[in-house]
Amino acid sequence: MKTNRQASQEERGGVTRHSIPDNILFWLKIYWKWVPGVVLLAALELILGALVPLAGIYLPKLVLDQLAGHVTAAALIRTLGLWGLMMAVLYGVKGGLNGKYFVQNSVRGYIVPELFLKSLRISYEIPESEWGKKAYQEALGVAEGGDWCASTRTFEGTLAILQNILCFVLYSTVLSVLSPWVVLGLVVLSMLNILVIEKGLRFEDSMREREARHSRHWNYVLSAMGNMTAAKDVRIFGMHSWLGGIRDRVVGEMEEDKKAYQRLHNWQHAMHGLIGLVRDVAAYGYLIYSVSTRQIGVGDFVLYFGAVTGFSGFVTGMLYQVGDLKSARNATDYFRAYMALPEEVSEEEIKRMGAVTQSGQENSAEGGAPGIVFEDVSFAYKKEDGTPGEKVLEHFNLVISPGEKLALVGVNGAGKTTLVKLLCGLYQPDQGRVLINGRSRKEMAPGEWYQMLSVVFQEQLILPITIAENLSLRRREETDDNRAWAALEKAGLAETFVRQKLTLDTFIKKIISPKGIELSGGQQQRLMLARALYKDAPLLVLDEPTAALDPIAESEVYESYLRHSKGKTAIFISHRLASTRFSDRIILIDQGQIQEEGTHEQLMELGGTYAQMYQVQSSYYGQEAGA
C-alpha cells in the first residue's frame, strides 16, 4: 500500500505525458460530464460545417445543368426556391450554433473550482512544494487565458480537425469522380505546402529561446530606465552612455530577430504562391481541357472548380490544428497529474469535519488538555526534484505535558514553524513520530487531528465577509453569537467593536459590502486570536502572528493568549523573548536541536545563548519591554 507521501514523490519526478488522442478523450469526457449538450451541438456543427460549403458549390452546377437541360421556367424557379430555402435553413442553424460558444465556456467555470478544491484535499506539503506550485499554475492553463486555454483549444481544435477530415473525404470523393489523378496531384501539392509551413514552425521553435532572452533584456532595460531608484545612481555615477549602449545592443538584437522572421515570411509567401500557381494552372487547365473536349459539362466544370479551390485549405489547416493540440498538451498533462494526486481528506470527511466543528463537539473531543510527544523526529523539506534537502530537525525529542505552556524560541530559520507544521499534521516526519495523547497522525482521521488544534499562523487569513463568519469560519447562521462575543471579549476587541457600533453582521473590508470596515493591524491580530479562542480547541498554538506589531503590543497579545489558555496545552513561538518569558518552560531551538531549556529565570541564570539574546533585545527595546 502506497502512502500519500510516497505517491506524491513519484509524481514530482515528472508529469505523465499523455498522447494527443488520449487528451482529446479526456476533455470530451469532461465536456460530456458538465455540458453534454455542447458535445451534441459540436457534432451538428461538424456536419453542417462540411455540408454547407459543399451545397454552396453544388448549387451553381445544378442551375447550369437545368439550364442546359432546357427545363421550364417554373421548374427552375421551384428548384431554386427549394434550394434557397434549404440553404437559408442550413446557414441559419449553422449561425445559431455559434451560441454554443457561451455554454462551452461555462466548462471553464467548473474546472477551476475543481482544481482549487482538489488542492484542499491533497496533502498540504504538495501545494507548498515547488513542484506543487508549478503544477498548480501550469494546470490552471487548462481554464485560464480565454479561448487560448488548453480545454477550449483541445475541444475546438478537435472539432476543426474532424471537420477538415470530413471535408477532405467529401471533396476528394467529388473530385475523384472527375479523376483520381487530380486528387493525388492536389494531395501532393498540399504536402509541399505542409513542408513549407513545417520549416516555418521549426524556425519559430529555434528562435523561441533567443527571443525570450532578448525580450527579458529589453524589459529589464525598460524598467531600469524608468526606475526612479536607478535614476539617482544613473546621474551620480554617470551611467548614461553605458545604459544607452546596452539599449542599442538590445534593440539591434531584436531588429535582427524581426528581419529573420521577415525573410522567413517572404520565402513562405513565395513558396505558397508558387505551389498555388502550379495547382491552379494544372487543375484549371485540366478542367478547361475536359470541358472543351466535352468530357464534362459546364455544370460539372463549376462544381469541380469550386472543389479544387476549397481543397487545399483542409490539409494545411489540419497541420495548424495539430500544432494547437500539441501546445495544449502541457497544461492538460499537468491538470491530469494534479487531479490524480492521492487525496488525504475525502469529501465525506470534509463534510463530517464541518458538522463536528459546527456542533462544538471538538471541545470535548479528547477530554481536556492533550499531551504531546516528538519522538526521535527527523525532517527535511523536499527539493524540486523530490530529493530531501537539508535536515531542519534531526533526532528531535520533546515531551509537552497536558496543560503545559511552552515557548519555542530561536533565530529565524531555526525550525520553529516547521515544528508547528509537523505538530499540525501538515507534514509527516521522515523518521520518528509526533504523538498527541499517545496517538500519531497516521492513527487518526485528518479531521480528528485538526479538531484538537487552534493555531494562529504568521499569515493572517482575513476574509471579506462578516465578523461572525470570520470568527467561526462557518456560515452566518451556523455561528454561535454568544460564543463569538465571548471570544471577542477575551481577545480585547469587544469593547472597541461596541463603541464603534459594529455587530457580528458587519462586513470586514469593502470587497463584498461597501459598508465593510477596515481593521487596523493590531485589530487584525486580535481577530485571529478571537478566532482561535472561538474554536476553543484543547491545544493552542501561536506561531509568531505578531511580527508586524511593535514589541509591547506583541507582548500584550501573548499575555492575553496565556490568560485564556487555562486548561489547555499551549505553544507560543516568537523570536522576541520578552513575549514568551512567562511560559512554564522555554525551549531554545538552534540547527534542529534543543540547545537550552528551562524557565525564563533558569535560562537567564544559565547565562547561555538565551540570556545573551534576551539582554541584547532588552537593550534594543528599552527597560519597559525587557522588565
Ligand code: ADP
Ligand atoms: P523558523 O520558524 O524558526 O523561522 P522555519 O521552520 O520556517 O524556521 O524554517 C526552517 C528551515 O526550513 C529554514 O532553513 C527554511 O528556509 C526552511 N524552509 C521552511 N519552509 C520551507 C519550505 N516550504 N520548503 C523548503 N524549505 C523550507
